[in-house]
Amino acid sequence: xxxxxxxxxxxxxxxxxxxxxxxxxxxxxxxxxxxxxxxxxxxxxxxxxxxxxxxxxxxxxxxxxxxxxxxxxxxxxxxxxxxxxxxxxxxxxxxxxxxxxxxxxxxxxxxxxxxxxxxxxxxxxxxxxxxxxxxxxxxxxxxxx
Amino acid sequence: xxxxxxxxxxxxxxxxxxxxxxxxxxxxxxxxxxxxxxxxxxxxxxxxxxxxxxxxxxxxxxxxxxxxxxxxxxxxxxxxxxxxxxxxxxxxxxxxxxxxxxxxxxxxxxxxxxxxxxxxxxxxxxxxxxxxxxxxxxxxxxxxx
DNA sequence: CTGTATCCTCTAAGATACTG
DNA sequence: CAGTATCTTAGAGGATACAG
Numbered sequence: 258x259x260x261x262x263x264x265x266x267x268x269x270x271x272x273x274x275x276x277x278x279x280x281x282x283x284x285x286x287x288x289x290x291x292x293x294x295x296x297x298x299x300x301x302x303x304x305x306x307x308x309x310x311x312x313x314x315x316x317x318x319x320x321x322x323x324x325x326x327x328x329x330x331x332x333x334x335x336x337x338x339x340x341x342x343x344x345x346x347x348x349x350x351x352x353x354x355x356x357x358x359x360x361x362x363x364x365x366x367x368x369x370x371x372x373x374x375x376x377x378x379x380x381x382x383x384x385x386x387x388x389x390x391x392x393x394x395x396x397x398x399x400x401x402x
Numbered sequence: 403x404x405x406x407x408x409x410x411x412x413x414x415x416x417x418x419x420x421x422x423x424x425x426x427x428x429x430x431x432x433x434x435x436x437x438x439x440x441x442x443x444x445x446x447x448x449x450x451x452x453x454x455x456x457x458x459x460x461x462x463x464x465x466x467x468x469x470x471x472x473x474x475x476x477x478x479x480x481x482x483x484x485x486x487x488x489x490x491x492x493x494x495x496x497x498x499x500x501x502x503x504x505x506x507x508x509x510x511x512x513x514x515x516x517x518x519x520x521x522x523x524x525x526x527x528x529x530x531x532x533x534x535x536x537x538x539x540x541x542x543x544x545x546x547x
Numbered sequence: 548c549t550g551t552a553t554c555c556t557c558t559a560a561g562a563t564a565c566t567g
Numbered sequence: 568c569a570g571t572a573t574c575t576t577a578g579a580g581g582a583t584a585c586a587g
Contacts, residue, residue, distance in 0.1 A: 281523050286515040290440040292432045308569055319561055324570065334525030345568040346567075355518060362514055365507045370431040373500060378426050380479030453549055464581055469550065490548040491587075 288333070289359065293318070293326045298356070298363050301336065305351040335359060433478070434504065438463070438471045443501070443508050446481065450496040480504060 288294070300306065300314040311323055327350055330336040335356035341347040352360060433439070445451065445459040453472075457463055472495055475481040480501035486492040497505060 281519040282512075282516045285519045285522055286440060286512055287437045289511065289515065290435060290437045292435045295431060295435040320570080321562090322560065325560090332526055332529040333522045334529075340569090343568095346570085348569060355521060358518075359514055362507065362510045365510065366434065367427075367431055369504055369507055370434065371427045373503075374426040374430045376500060377430055377478045381477055384477045384479075465550080466582090467580065470580090485549090488548090491550085493549060 285333075288329070289363075293322055294330065295363055295366070297323070297326050297330065298335070298352070298360050299367060301350060301352050301356070302360060302364065305339070305349045308348050308350070311350065330356070430478075433474070434508075438467055439475065440508055440511070442468070442471050442475065443480070443497070443505050444512060446495060446497050446501070447505060447509065450484070450494045453493050453495070456495065475501070 296315050296318065297311065300311050306314070308320075308323065308327075311327075312318055312320065315323070327336060327338070331338050331350075334353055336350050337353055339349040339351070341349070441460050441463065442456065445456050451459070453465075453468065456468055456472075457465065460468070472481060472483070476483050476495075479498055481495050482498055484494040484496070486494070
């Protein structure tokens, strides 16, 4: 008896589900491929920052998101949390060496995004444009009549 | 009348919401900081791939996720979609030059993840450990009794 | 094989209120 | 100020069935 492609695929998926924990590389890759991780890491690029500083630096970041992202980064040994016990508590976050090594790459992504945003925006426009673009070729020889 | 920090923050958030569209760089950065984008881009690293190939290469990717991620990458001009009209239709996807330029960075992330997965796993273990870790230092001079 | 359409579930994430 | 705890919701994403 032969398996259909669909069945084989199902098998693969099952095996995958069973062994997800066993592939820490992919797990980690997925963990850092996240919008909030990216933004928080970048916000920490020039040194120690307080919780409130980070919120200012990352418009749109809720306090909850910020806390949970930072907790997760702390757990992974990418940021350090420094609590100063005072009347209003003060907490500072800073990248660990491991965190800084990742930051380098995230920084490259940021630069890539800045360099390519115009082209991408243009590409989106063209793609979304309902019109098939009549005179697209600038040098089109449309003098054929 | 002075604003509280909370109010100022609210202002910032409002302004942010109003002008989100105006920051294409961040928009793009967020778009590429995504688990599925990362995985699909990596799956395309060594050349043209069919839809079904990609599913095999990315265990856990549903057909729906795959299609929608590819559509979005196509829209951004990062991948090209090649349809061969035949009895069973055949579609191939490949990175555009712009896509390949991004792939380089994503590849660095993958390598970083592989290099650091052990340390991160260790960090997690230590972090999650309910026990404060008694004999943590390997050379601890615990002969003090 | 590739892709669309539906339905359905579950989680990410915001809003709010409260503690130390 | 930093953080936790609830409640709530929009949207991501899976499962399934079907079409070209």
